[in-house]
Amino acid sequence: DTAxxxxxxxxxxxxxxxxxxxxxxxxxxxxxxxxxxxxxxFLKIMFSxxxxxxxxxxxxxxxxxxxxxxxxxxxxxxxxLELGDSAVYFxxxxxxxxxxxxxxxxxxxx
Amino acid sequence: DxxxxxxxxxxxxxxxxxxxxxxxxxNSMFDYFLWxxxxxxxxxxxxxxxxxxxxxxxDGRFTVFLNKSAKHLSLHxxxSQPGDSAVYFxxxxxxxxxxxxxxxxTRLQVFP
Numbered sequence: 001d002t003a004x005x006x007x008x009x010x011x012x013x014x015x016x017x018x019x020x021x022x023x024x025x026x027x028x029x030x031x032x033x034x035x036x037x038x039x040x041x042f043l044k045i046m047f048s049x050x051x052x053x054x055x056x057x058x059x060x061x062x063x064x065x066x067x068x069x070x071x072x073x074x075x076x077x078x079x080x081l082e083l084g085d086s087a088v089y090f091x092x093x094x095x096x097x098x099x100x101x102x103x104x105x106x107x108x109x110x
Numbered sequence: 111d112x113x114x115x116x117x118x119x120x121x122x123x124x125x126x127x128x129x130x131x132x133x134x135x136x137n138s139m140f141d142y143f144l145w146x147x148x149x150x151x152x153x154x155x156x157x158x159x160x161x162x163x164x165x166x167x168x169d170g171r172f173t174v175f176l177n178k179s180a181k182h183l184s185l186h187x188x189x190s191q192p193g194d195s196a197v198y199f200x201x202x203x204x205x206x207x208x209x210x211x212x213x214x215x216t217r218l219q220v221f222p
Contacts, residue, residue, distance in 0.1 A: 004153070009151075031208055033208075040214070041197075041214055041215055042212070042214060043154070043199065043212040043215075044212070045209055045210070048208065048209065056209055090153050090154070092153075094208045097142050097144075097159075097203060097208055098144065098156050098159065099154075099156070099208070099210055100156065101146075101153030101154050101155070102153050103151070103152050103153045104151070104152070104153050
């Protein structure tokens with residue numbers, strides 16, 4: 001059983017489009033995250049939600065909107081995609097200060 | 111301003127020998143440190159952690175050492191195995207937060 005699963009694994013789209021990435025965790029954790037790994041391999045936090053409430057927003061453009069319908073799900077919606085949004089996006093959940101990551105979504109904006 | 115630094119982008123070690131991966135940090139407010147391992151096309155997986163009240167933590171072949179005065183930690187893998195070949199990320203967090211600050215990773219290659 002996959003603990004943190006995100007879909008799709010690959011996403012190729014044109015500039016200006018709107019896309020969503022879904023994430024689900026079956027670990028029973030209260031806190032979930034979105035991280036972004038850019039072309040230089042920096043892995044940086046974007047958002048953190050605790051029990052459906054936004055906790056951390058790391059000055060991400062408001063084209064990025066996370067949505068948490070329940071504590072097991074944290075989806076990421078991106079409006080008006082730009083070339084610079086191309087990256088790998090990782091969903092994660094945490095327990096006792098350890099993060100558990102999904103396998104990533106590689107987003108390519110053409 | 112990178113608060114967690116891994117200055118060696120890559121490391122190559124022979125199977126059976128010790129692998130030592132290094133990490134430096136700048137913020138003295140960090141109180142918890144972790145190492146993650148990442149294979150291609152997969153997410154990072156938790157390997158081992160250490161609290162700032164300790165200077166060593168061991169789990170099987172993996173040992174993490176923390177030198178607070180030098181703001182330095184290291185991961186020792188002994189003996190190294192080909193399956194250990196991956197990218198290793200160092201991470202740190204502040205008290206009362208789950209937010210992790212990651213280093214840029216070190217690619218370890220273990221050859222036969």
